[in-house]
Amino acid sequence: MADTEQREGSILQFAPFQSAVDEGFWHKLSSLKLNKLGIDDSPIPITGFYAPCSHSKVSNHLTLLAESLPSESGEQSSTAHGNRNRCAIPGILYNTNTIESFHTLDRTSLLKEEAKKIWEDIHSGKAIEDSSVLSRFLLISFADLKKWTFHYWFAFPALVLDPPATLVDLRPASQWFSSEEAESVSAACNAWRNSSSTADVPFFFIDIDPNSHATIRHLKDWVTCQGDNHKLLFGFYDPCHLPNNPGWPLRNFLALICSRWDLTSVQFLCYRENRGFADIGSSLVGEAVIAVPQGWKDRQFIPNAVGWELNRGKLNRGKMVPRCISLAKSMDPNRLAESAADLNLKLMRWRALPSLNLDILSGLKCLLLGAGTLGCQVARMLMAWGVRKITLLDNGRVSMSNPLRQSLYTLDDCLNGGELKATAAVRSLKRIFPTVEAVGIVMAIPMPGHPVPSQEELGVLDACKTLHDLIDSHDVVFLLTDTRESRWLPSLLCANLDKITITAALGFDSFLVMRHGAGPFSSNEDLKDEAVNALSTDLGNLDLGGRDERQRLGCYFCNDVVAPVDSTANRTLDQQCTVTRPGLAPIASALAVELLVGILHHPRGIFAEGEATSSSNSGSSEMPLGILPHQIRGSFSQFSQMTLVGHSSNSCTACSGTVVSEYRKRGMEFILQAINHPTYLEDLTGLTELMKSAFSFKLDWDADTDVDDDDCVEI
Structure with missing residues (x-):
């Protein structure tokens, strides 16, 4: 007022x-x-x-x-x-x-x-x-x-006093006290304020004896301090600066005094300071007459209140x-962007998904192999899920045909021969979300079926070691390249290092999204630590005793009966380019990231069994995110989607125990042989013998044999 x-x-x-x-x-x-x-x-x-x-x-x-x-x-x-x-x-x-x-x-x-x-x-x-x-x-x-x-x-x-308190006197404390009293009161107040036990006690009373000596006491000492010829004032820390009005805290203080001690006349000190010391000149001393309102002695009675x-x-x-x-304008734009980005995820935990673990997502390190149509979409989906550490690997440049389908690029990235995709993608991610920890790696992935001249072997070996180190330093690897053979070496390294691996691949009107199973020598024990369970198992803790491969989920190559070879040679332009219906990539990318989130929130993590939509042991009723499939295959021509489960193959050219063991024994020498000799992997895994057996197998049909319809089995 x-x-x-x-x-x-x-x-x-x-x-x-x-x-x-x-x-x-x-x-x-x-x-x-x-x-x-x-x-x-x-x-x-x-x-x-x-x-x-x-x-x-x-x-x-x-x-x-x-x-x-x-x-x-x-x-x-x-x-x-x-x-x-x-x-x-x-x-x-x-x-x-x-x-x-x-x-x-x-x-x-x-x-x-x-x-x-x-x-x-x-x-x-x-x-x-x-x-x-x-x-x-x-x-x-x-x-x-x-x-x-x-x-x-x-x-x-x-609390409202009814009738209200009547003012008898109010003036500066320096005019109310004698000079001796003022000096003593000032010293007592400073001592009270400088003591750690009383500095923040806002209500007290002052006892001034006949010798003008002032002592400040706690309210609980009031009854024992009644004495002849002593001046007693009730004091409080007054936040108000006005010279003619006490501050708001005095209202309830008077209610306490009136109710507890039946006083009808109260002298009070509005204590104020200047530069940290008692200021008797600005502090006020007043006297008020109060009458005990009707009903105040009844504890069931509650006075009216204002405030x-x-x-x-x-x-x-x-x-x-x-x-x-x-606060929007005063906030740092980066902090504001981060808060806004996390808003949707945190709101999920209110009702829809209370078990959502944002700490796992924010600390996850994701490696994206390929920064094309799939890589751009996956990177954005990962950021939407709260992933903040993303590495993109690609050796291509942005061409004029890219920006319409690859969402991280613009026309400016295509000029002057085209910006390197890995560099342009990282720059775009940071424009979208400034606090993302994005890194671009410009590198080609060594591939089987693409022989390496002897003078280039050292460069290829360096690339293999770099890829190994990248996979080893990340928690999740996405295989998003546009050729089959470029996925082989990452699949092998992920199986060896037991990394969570997600593959997304596109056809003209169909797509495949799948998670690779754990490596052939990984431990199948349930991990106790949820965070460790969600991420890949450290190589040093692997159980090398092996386990039943029939129970292990397969990788991208497990259903193949031939080794990966050069898929771009002697191909027309439409066969060399990834010609797909434009709507496929966003759907496949979204499913790939959703599959990852499902793995991270499953109790068994990378060891989780594959579930199909109609599976009898479906975890949809138990897992907050629903079932966790192994493979998702979709078709635009039928507008259909199905979930499949495929177990690992003992003859797989990428993740079988035979291949991983050979890699562990021979290292880069093994990689070079697999790259330079197309049939080496088939010979190593037994696919060569399998194909020979298949071609030599003949079916003898007895044309004269009569078969009744009742003997036929409907498939």
């Missing part, structure tokens, strides 16, 4: 409390809402801070900081006691889920409920033991986390309105 001079015999008027909220409070509330509270709108205990007025022109505010809120673990943030600049007082926060709920809150009932707590604390004696509860406050809010806008309204409940903060809106014709603050 405005500074108004109060005359003797007039009603005592108080300057209302004012609030201030630090940005850190809203940031922490947002995090608490998204990560822990969800749709739970139960009241939250909070802590506010204030201190005595320390400036002749500005009142101190009740301030909310980040530590005013409880931690996300559920514990109330620890508040250091003895901080002279932070007198802690308890509060309650009602944060609604919608703006409509915020506007329809019953503010009268909420205020009365908090006033009741103050009234009960007075009668129980708690307010004497812990006087901070006399300044208990209330905050209602709505956090619009899409726009980073916060609507809020404070209330500082004050909603006076926020008057310019556009609301002076009506009291809530406050609104927007």
Whole structure:
């Protein structure tokens, strides 16, 4: 209220409390809402801070900081006691889920409920033991986390004295005390404020003996300090700077004095400071006459209360309105983008997917082999799921035909011969989401069927070692290249290192998305650590005893009966390019990333069995994300999709125990032989003998044999 001079015999008027909220409070509330509270709108205990007025022109505010809120673990943030600049007082926060709920809150009932707590604390004696509860406050809010806008309204409940207190005298303390008393009171106040045990105790009383010696005491000592010729004043930390009005905390203090000690005349000190020391010149001493209101001796009686903060809106014709603050403009754009990107994922955990593990996703390191149509889409889908560490490997350049189908490139990337795809893709990802940790690797993948001249062997071996190190340093590998043979070496290395591997491949109007099974020498034991279970098993912890390969899921090459060869030689342009219906890549890419998320959230991780839609042991009723298939094959010509399961093959040229063992024995020498000699892998795995057996096998049909229809088996 405005500074108004109060005359003797007039009603005592108080300057209302004012609030201030630090940005850190809203940031922490947002995090608490998204990560822990969800749709739970139960009241939250909070802590506010204030201190005595320390400036002749500005009142101190009740301030909310980040530590005013409880931690996300559920514990109330620890508040250091003895901080002279932070007198802690308890509060309650009602944060609604919608703006409509915020506007329809019953503010009268909420205020009365908090006033009741103050009234009960007075009668129980708690307010004497812990006087901070006399300044208990209330905050209602709505956090619009899409726009980073916060609507809020404070209330500082004050019990209404009826009849109201009458002012007898109010003047600066320097005019009320003698010079000796003023000096002693000032010294006593400074000692009280400098003691860690009393610095943040906001209500007290001052005992001045006949020798003008002042002592400050706790309220609980009131009864034992009654003495002849002693001056007794009730003191409180006054946040108000006005020279003619005491601050708001005095209201409930008078209610306590009136109710507990039946005093009808009260002398009080409005304690204020200047530069950290008691300022007797700006502090006020007053005397008020109070009458015990009717019904106050009845504990069941609850006095009326006032206290909603006076926020008057310019556009609301002076009506009291809530406050609104927007932090969007003041936030760092990168931080704002990160918060907005995670919003959808955190909202999933409110109702739809409480078990979603965002920590696993944000810490996951994904290697994308291929930055073309599939690679661009997969990278964006990974970011949408909260993956922040992405490496793209490709040796191609952006051509004029790419931007329409490959979503990370624009026309500018095609100019001057075309930007390297790995470089352009990373730059685009960082434009989309600045805090993504994206890396581009320009490198060709060595491939079987593409013989290497002797003068180029060292370069190819370096590429093989680089690819091995990249796969070893990542948790997940996506095979997104456009030729079959370019997937062979990564498939072998992933099987050897036991990495989660996802393949996506496109035909003209069909697609395949699949997850590779664990390596042939991996342990099939259930992993206890969920985070480790979700990620690939460390090579050093592998059980080399082997296991039944019939139970292991197959890789991309397990159904092949020939080794991968050069698929681009002697091909027309339409056969060399990936000619597909444009809608295939987004669908296949989305399924590939969804498959990964399913693996990460499955209890058995990479060892999870393949499930089909009609599987009797389908985990759809148990797993929060539904079934976890091995292969997903789709067809646009039929607008159909089916899930299949294929187990590993002992003759697989990429993941069989024979091939992985040979690689472990011979290393890069084995890789070179597989690249330069097309039939080597077939000979090694027994596919050559298998094909010979198949060609030599003859079926003898007896044309004269009569077969009844009843003997036929319907397939």
